[in-house]
Amino acid sequence: MRVSNLVTKTSKNAPADEVAKNAQLLIRAGYIYKVMAGVYAYTPLGLRVIENIKHIVREEMNAIGGQELIMTNLQPREDWEITTRWDDKVVDIWFKTKLKDDTEVGLAWSHEEAIMTMMKNYIKSYKDLPVNVYQFQTKLRNEVRAKSGIMRGREFVMKDMYSLSTGQEQHEIFYQATIEAYKKVYDRLGLGQDTYVTFASGGAFTQFSHEFQTICDAGEDTIYVNREKGIAVNEEVLNDETLATLGVTRDELTETKSAEVGNIFNFGTDKSEQMGIFYTDENDTKVPIFLGSYGIGITRVMGVIVEKFSDEKGIVWPETIAPYKVYLVSIGAVATQADALYDELTSRGVEVLYDDRDERAGAKFADAELLGIPYRVTVSERLIADHKFEYTPRNTGTSELLTAEELLAKLS
Amino acid sequence: MRVSNLVTKTSKNAPADEVAKNAQLLIRAGYIYKVMAGVYAYTPLGLRVIENIKHIVREEMNAIGGQELIMTNLQPREDWEITTRWDDKVVDIWFKTKLKDDTEVGLAWSHEEAIMTMMKNYIKSYKDLPVNVYQFQTKLRNEVRAKSGIMRGREFVMKDMYSLSTGQEQHEIFYQATIEAYKKVYDRLGLGQDTYVTFASGGAFTQFSHEFQTICDAGEDTIYVNREKGIAVNEEVLNDETLATLGVTRDELTETKSAEVGNIFNFGTDKSEQMGIFYTDENDTKVPIFLGSYGIGITRVMGVIVEKFSDEKGIVWPETIAPYKVYLVSIGAVATQADALYDELTSRGVEVLYDDRDERAGAKFADAELLGIPYRVTVSERLIADHKFEYTPRNTGTSELLTAEELLAKLS
Numbered sequence: 152m153r154v155s156n157l158v159t160k161t162s163k164n165a166p167a168d169e170v171a172k173n174a175q176l177l178i179r180a181g182y183i184y185k186v187m188a189g190v191y192a193y194t195p196l197g198l199r200v201i202e203n204i205k206h207i208v209r210e211e212m213n214a215i216g217g218q219e220l221i222m223t224n225l226q227p228r229e230d231w232e233i234t235t236r237w238d239d240k241v242v243d244i245w246f247k248t249k250l251k252d253d254t255e256v257g258l259a260w261s262h263e264e265a266i267m268t269m270m271k272n273y274i275k276s277y278k279d280l281p282v283n284v285y286q287f288q289t290k291l292r293n294e295v296r297a298k299s300g301i302m303r304g305r306e307f308v309m310k311d312m313y314s315l316s317t318g319q320e321q322h323e324i325f326y327q328a329t330i331e332a333y334k335k336v337y338d339r340l341g342l343g344q345d346t347y348v349t350f351a352s353g354g355a356f357t358q359f360s361h362e363f364q365t366i367c368d369a370g371e372d373t374i375y376v377n378r379e380k381g382i383a384v385n386e387e388v389l390n391d392e393t394l395a396t397l398g399v400t401r402d403e404l405t406e407t408k409s410a411e412v413g414n415i416f417n418f419g420t421d422k423s424e425q426m427g428i429f430y431t432d433e434n435d436t437k438v439p440i441f442l443g444s445y446g447i448g449i450t451r452v453m454g455v456i457v458e459k460f461s462d463e464k465g466i467v468w469p470e471t472i473a474p475y476k477v478y479l480v481s482i483g484a485v486a487t488q489a490d491a492l493y494d495e496l497t498s499r500g501v502e503v504l505y506d507d508r509d510e511r512a513g514a515k516f517a518d519a520e521l522l523g524i525p526y527r528v529t530v531s532e533r534l535i536a537d538h539k540f541e542y543t544p545r546n547t548g549t550s551e552l553l554t555a556e557e558l559l560a561k562l563s
Numbered sequence: 564m565r566v567s568n569l570v571t572k573t574s575k576n577a578p579a580d581e582v583a584k585n586a587q588l589l590i591r592a593g594y595i596y597k598v599m600a601g602v603y604a605y606t607p608l609g610l611r612v613i614e615n616i617k618h619i620v621r622e623e624m625n626a627i628g629g630q631e632l633i634m635t636n637l638q639p640r641e642d643w644e645i646t647t648r649w650d651d652k653v654v655d656i657w658f659k660t661k662l663k664d665d666t667e668v669g670l671a672w673s674h675e676e677a678i679m680t681m682m683k684n685y686i687k688s689y690k691d692l693p694v695n696v697y698q699f700q701t702k703l704r705n706e707v708r709a710k711s712g713i714m715r716g717r718e719f720v721m722k723d724m725y726s727l728s729t730g731q732e733q734h735e736i737f738y739q740a741t742i743e744a745y746k747k748v749y750d751r752l753g754l755g756q757d758t759y760v761t762f763a764s765g766g767a768f769t770q771f772s773h774e775f776q777t778i779c780d781a782g783e784d785t786i787y788v789n790r791e792k793g794i795a796v797n798e799e800v801l802n803d804e805t806l807a808t809l810g811v812t813r814d815e816l817t818e819t820k821s822a823e824v825g826n827i828f829n830f831g832t833d834k835s836e837q838m839g840i841f842y843t844d845e846n847d848t849k850v851p852i853f854l855g856s857y858g859i860g861i862t863r864v865m866g867v868i869v870e871k872f873s874d875e876k877g878i879v880w881p882e883t884i885a886p887y888k889v890y891l892v893s894i895g896a897v898a899t900q901a902d903a904l905y906d907e908l909t910s911r912g913v914e915v916l917y918d919d920r921d922e923r924a925g926a927k928f929a930d931a932e933l934l935g936i937p938y939r940v941t942v943s944e945r946l947i948a949d950h951k952f953e954y955t956p957r958n959t960g961t962s963e964l965l966t967a968e969e970l971l972a973k974l975s
Contacts (some may be wrong), residue, residue, distance in 0.1 A: 160691075187637065188765045
């Protein structure tokens with residue numbers, strides 16, 4: 152893609168009301184556009200990052216047998232009344248609207264009730280279980296405050312997965328597989344080192360529940376971490392019993408700000424019993440279905456990555472999710488040579504953002520840094536005279552002069 | 564994919580309140596699940612069809628320089644008030660909801676106002692134009708009646724594209740390119756032969772507007788067609804002047820039911836002037852931006868395809884959008900041979916739905932037909948003894964006995 156064809160432009164300033172660093176940088180670089188507080192459109196650049204994150208998540212969910220589907224935004228009141236979650240006092244983030252005949256409907260903030268109702272059609276016997284399905288959905292949540300940029304939006308993209316099992320035993324297999332799959336996701340997103348399976352308060356069935364927390368100054372949570380032992384504990388369960396169970400002392404834990412990047416809920420048989428959705432087992436007995444729910448906020452994770460991987464010059468995308476791998480800068484009358492390199496890299500499958508604009512070098516370099524593309528390659532008359540290209544990784548900022556052959560070897 | 568692992572099942576009956584053939588078949592086959600009238604979830608099978616349609620549309624929109632982005636469901640009232648389209652008397656299909664502070668917001672049924680507001684940030688001069696962007700969006704429309712299955716939903720997936728140009732001349736180039744791109748899309752979807760660029764009542768700038776209509780008994784429109792001349796006219800502009808302009812007589816036109824599968828709107832400079840969004844031209848003069856809008860209802864097209872390509876036994880997917888290419892049926896104790904063929908086809912990149920269930924042949928064949936997978940391949944003990952496979956295209960229903968080599972040549 153040529154920068155001259157991009158529909159967006161970088162800018163020096165973010166909107167005055169935008170306080171979150173992730174949104175400030177993403178707006179300035181032209182990845183997102185703020186429609187209202189907590190509601191952001193994604194430009195062609197931003198959509199590429201989302202799709203790269205989704206690609207990683209999709210591969211890992213498919214690898215553990217998840218099947219992708221897509222449920223609906225509009226939700227019938229009845230499905231949620233039966234579990235008490237229609238009530239605004241129970242769930243205080245509903246957006247609701249009305250059909251022409253005044254029937255009130257909800258706009259989905261989650262889909263446990265929806266998947267149970269849907270799967271009632273297909274699950275009759277133990278032979279139909281387990282079912283593991285997921286979707287990438289635009290969720291709407293009526294947050295009172297929306298000041299964390301894309302880390303907590305009123306409209307955001309979420310991967311939510313649901314496992315329906317015959318019971319705790321079958322459930323545990325997928326639950327553990329999901330924990331491992333999530334670890335792979337965060338590793339591939341570049342967050343692995345700072346992301347912890349964190350012990351939080353348990354549900355009806357287990358001593359603890361698990362959430363994935365990434366160490367992040369802009370996070371809304373506080374966790375207590377021991378890096379060597381790889382243990383993290385949520386504030387709410389930090390007590391003597393927990394410490395004894397996990398085999399750490401309070402002194403060994405460090406208080407840290409963190410952002411929740413994934414959650415896994417064990418609903419047990421609650422939904423099934425409330426909603427009256429059962430399967431028949433080997434003895435023809437009606438048995439409630441065991442439900443798990445597993446979320447990763449796709450746009451939230453994108454925000455966390457920007458918070459963590461950025462400096463005073465802009466974003467520093469991990470290569471796995473960067474919208475392009477190379478930012479090609481032409482300086483001066485070198486269009487022929489720069490075009491040729493662009494074509495060569497593109498033909499090798501390297502994704503290149505080619506700054507072909509008639510701009511001074513400083514402006515192009517500043518945009519390269521703000522946009523956070525992993526590798527900047529510069530073509531100039533002086534460099535051509537030396538038969539060299541300048542190669543500058545965004546994360547180190549250290550330039551090297553390379554021959555064409557060396558450059559292609561590094562980037563292909 | 565093995566049928567034994569599918570989360571859905573086929574069924575003999577559709578919901579009693581479902582009157583549309585497309586929805587009846589899609590529900591029975593397990594492609595969609597009805598959440599409420601006009602609101603359908605898409606199962607893993609259904610999502611594959613949607614993604615195949617999107618893939619074709621995406622390729623053709625990219626080929627004419629469209630850049631994909633994603634705007635928002637939540638819409639601020641101000642953007643739409645300025646063009647009068649917030650008013651429920653002007654646009655009677657809004658869903659609206661409220662933020663916690665009682666601010667009313669809309670749920671997007673279209674995005675002309677949204678793209679203009681967004682692009683105001685990036686378009687300053689004639690050098691920034693044209694801009695051609697599109698998205699695949701879940702649109703919400705508060706339809707009074709929703710009886711056409713997925714052909715007219717309250718929640719549906721749409722490809723909507725917007726072109727912003729310096730004026731009529733620049734606009735026309737992209738407008739014509741889009742008409743040609745749309746023709747390619749319908750050709751690739753198998754609808755080309757029955758789809759017409761139809762003359763409808765014009766906007767402020769042209770004698771006619773254009774819509775894409777596909778001949779379809781379940782359609783809600785009526786058009787007048789001359790197949791030889793490739794001309795179609797919408798009812799509302801069927802008059803002597805139109806006939807003279809197009810060079811046809813009334814007798815040469817046949818009245819036909821049709822479904823609108825694509826629309827292209829020429830908004831001219833109306834939105835730009837109403838919203839006060841201008842660019843500066845070569846002479847530093849402020850000039851209004853010329854807006855075009857181009858829609859294809861992705862799920863609607865899926866419904867039209869089912870209406871047209873189905874028989875008493877079920878759906879007959881065009882190969883380009885079928886969820887799988889091959890439906891592999893094993894009959895009797897042939898798991899080893901059927902597994903081997905499944906692996907062989909899969910390793911060659913052929914997408915196979917493998918009916919490995921312990922079911923009688925008749926039930927498997929009936930499901931193959933209901934699901935509408937293009938090629939059924941049968942493996943049985945008798946066939947193995949003869950070193951043959953049975954190969955049955957869904958559209959002809961005529962079986963052939965083929966050797967392994969012949970079969971692989973046909974399907975790879």
